[in-house]
Amino acid sequence: xxxxxxxxxxxxxxxxxLLLAAPNRPRxxxxxxxxxxxxxxxxxxxxxxxxxxAAFDRRYFFFLESARRRVPPTATGVAVWMPSPxxxxxxxxxxxxxxxxxxxRPRELPSGWVLAxxxxxxxxxxxxxxxxxxxxxxxREP
Amino acid sequence: MTGLPxxxxxxxxxxxxxxxxxxxxxxxxxxxxxxxxxxxxAWGFAAGLALLAGYVPISLTLGARPGAxxxxxxxxxxxxxxxLFRLPALRIPAPAHERGSGGSSLIRLLFLVPLSLGILLYLxxxxxxxxxxxxxxxxxxWKGKTIFGAGLLPAWTWRLPEFSFTHPEYPxxxxxxxxxxxxxxxxxxxxxxxxxxxxxxxATLLLVAGWLRRRGAPPPVPLAAAATLSGFEPLxxxxxxxxxxxxxxxxxxxxxxxxxxxxxxxxxxxxxxxxAAAGAAALKNEGIFVxxxxxxxxxxxxxxxxxxxxxAAAAALLPAVAVLAAHRVGRGSLPxxxxxxxxxxxxxxxxxxxxxxxTILAEVLIPAAPGLIAFGVLLLSGxxxxxxxxxxxxxxxxxxxxxxxxxxxxxxxxWLARTAFARTAAALAxxxxxxxxxxxxxxxxxxxxxxxxxxxxxxxxxxxIRDS
Numbered sequence: 001x002x003x004x005x006x007x008x009x010x011x012x013x014x015x016x017x018l019l020l021a022a023p024n025r026p027r028x029x030x031x032x033x034x035x036x037x038x039x040x041x042x043x044x045x046x047x048x049x050x051x052x053x054a055a056f057d058r059r060y061f062f063f064l065e066s067a068r069r070r071v072p073p074t075a076t077g078v079a080v081w082m083p084s085p086x087x088x089x090x091x092x093x094x095x096x097x098x099x100x101x102x103x104x105r106p107r108e109l110p111s112g113w114v115l116a117x118x119x120x121x122x123x124x125x126x127x128x129x130x131x132x133x134x135x136x137x138x139x140r141e142p
Numbered sequence: 143m144t145g146l147p148x149x150x151x152x153x154x155x156x157x158x159x160x161x162x163x164x165x166x167x168x169x170x171x172x173x174x175x176x177x178x179x180x181x182x183x184a185w186g187f188a189a190g191l192a193l194l195a196g197y198v199p200i201s202l203t204l205g206a207r208p209g210a211x212x213x214x215x216x217x218x219x220x221x222x223x224x225x226l227f228r229l230p231a232l233r234i235p236a237p238a239h240e241r242g243s244g245g246s247s248l249i250r251l252l253f254l255v256p257l258s259l260g261i262l263l264y265l266x267x268x269x270x271x272x273x274x275x276x277x278x279x280x281x282x283x284w285k286g287k288t289i290f291g292a293g294l295l296p297a298w299t300w301r302l303p304e305f306s307f308t309h310p311e312y313p314x315x316x317x318x319x320x321x322x323x324x325x326x327x328x329x330x331x332x333x334x335x336x337x338x339x340x341x342x343x344x345a346t347l348l349l350v351a352g353w354l355r356r357r358g359a360p361p362p363v364p365l366a367a368a369a370t371l372s373g374f375e376p377l378x379x380x381x382x383x384x385x386x387x388x389x390x391x392x393x394x395x396x397x398x399x400x401x402x403x404x405x406x407x408x409x410x411x412x413x414x415x416x417x418a419a420a421g422a423a424a425l426k427n428e429g430i431f432v433x434x435x436x437x438x439x440x441x442x443x444x445x446x447x448x449x450x451x452x453x454a455a456a457a458a459l460l461p462a463v464a465v466l467a468a469h470r471v472g473r474g475s476l477p478x479x480x481x482x483x484x485x486x487x488x489x490x491x492x493x494x495x496x497x498x499x500x501t502i503l504a505e506v507l508i509p510a511a512p513g514l515i516a517f518g519v520l521l522l523s524g525x526x527x528x529x530x531x532x533x534x535x536x537x538x539x540x541x542x543x544x545x546x547x548x549x550x551x552x553x554x555x556x557w558l559a560r561t562a563f564a565r566t567a568a569a570l571a572x573x574x575x576x577x578x579x580x581x582x583x584x585x586x587x588x589x590x591x592x593x594x595x596x597x598x599x600x601x602x603x604x605x606x607i608r609d610s
Contacts (some may be wrong), residue, residue: 020373051271099291
């Protein structure tokens with residue numbers, strides 16, 4: 001009886017281990033190893049560019065990183081303007097510009113904020129202060 | 143220094159130093175011979191993380207910029223206090239087999255292979271790329287990066303309604319931890335910092351194995367529990383890396399094991415429970431809830447004297463309340479953005495409840511059915527164990543609450559059930575694993591014909607160590 005019980009427990013334990021091993025698909029693991037070895041020596045921004053957070057629009061990440069590097073030191077926040085906003089775009093913009101507050105298409109632009117436009121659109125009444133990848137940075141006309 | 147290997151070495155160095163300092167401080171949490179070495183390492187790591195996260199708000203409150211010097215001063219103070227309040231070495235020596243090396247080499251190998259694989263696979267999943275989970279970018283990482291970059295916690299982070307998506311009402315323990323590591327490194331490295339998560343996994347496994355071993359579980363049980371847990375992908379996933387679930391799961395296990403110890407009057411049990419409850423409450427609102435449940439379970443614990451029960455309840459509740467109060471003082475009162483508990487009184491509530499439960503059934507329970515059935519077999523095969531059942535109660539009550547919570551979600555019960563239930567429930571897995579392992583321990587011990595139950599009985603009658 002004890003032996004049978006022990007066997008059932010052992011089989012059950014192995015079933016659990018098998019179930020736990022199941023999500024580890026070799027193809028996915030190989031992809032991870034390839035990505036890790038490809039990116040390990042690269043700049044952190046390039047590693048994020050290659051990663052999942054930028055996968056929805058890698059040009060958008062390039063735009064954000066390019067804009068982040070050109071934001072004037074006097075800016076107190078960044079408003080991002082893009083044709084098709086999404087939750088992923090909002091989160092990535094907020095994260096990339098931190099510690100500056102950054103919002104996607106805010107209703108009002110607080111004073112001291114710059115406007116980062118993703119795409120070819122150029123808003124009227126704004127002065128371009130820098131060209132960035134796939135967009136430009138603007139401040140209010142004085 | 144932009145490459146990943148250098149960043150990883152730096153983060154590993156910070157974590158090792160913090161863990162070493164924390165381990166020294168554990169003299170105040172255990173009697174000198176009162177812990178399994180593995181368990182002590184896990185508590186040391188937890189204390190180290192508390193130091194790394196805690197020196198940031200302390201420095202900011204004092205008007206100083208956080209950095210290595212501030213961390214060093216706080217660490218020295220904490221170690222000094224720990225030496226001053228260290229516990230004496232009082233303990234009934236464990237039977238020889240309990241401190242054994244883990245059974246026969248074949249059994250050890252049988253479990254060490256999946257254990258090592260589980261750790262390596264999570265290491266790979268966590269470190270493949272910079273942390274990317276939605277909640278890392280929008281909540282935990284964003285706050286940490288903001289605190290580090292600004293050198294303070296700017297008031298706009300919780301005052302501007304446009305940033306409500308960052309959940310200003312969430313506890314700040316994890317953002318302070320990220321910022322704390324970054325202040326020491328003097329840079330924000332959101333890829334190398336992912337190493338924190340496999341380190342938390344290892345600490346959790348050490349705690350499971352060490353605590354079970356100290357409680358006298360026969361050799362294969364601690365190793366088997368750790369091996370099974372190491373491969374638990376719903377918790378140790380690429381997606382959860384960067385979010386609060388993995389650290390919470392560690393601190394919830396600390397709460398559970400310390401609750402059991404405190405109720406059995408193990409030396410330092412109440413102190414450990416207080417520290418774990420503060421840590422859990424600082425990490426996530428679910429941690430506050432778990433601390434509250436631990437307090438209620440302590441009061442309701444059968445067969446224990448009133449002063450033991452109330453002291454354990456106080457150890458669980460007071461630190462959690464203190465953490466809540468500190469947040470309240472710092473940021474004011476912030477409502478829970480996703481929930482409206484007034485929905486309970488509205489006529490549509492039963493259908494909301496049904497929708498939430500149906501979504502959990504269809505999207506979480508049915509796909510996970512084979513694993514859950516196997517888990518159920520192990521659970522039911524075990525024998526009653528007061529300690530194990532306490533851990534399982536501490537698992538089951540929050541789990542039931544998580545199942546009911548979607549009914550109160552303003553974005554719809556199905557949305558919350560779909561996006562949050564699986565991962566919040568997964569954070570209870572270490573607790574459940576330790577509980578089931580304790581139930582299985584007497585069964586395996588019976589097969590060896592030795593006296594596990596006698597030892598368990600000695601503990602249940604309080605024939606153990608008194609808190610000093």
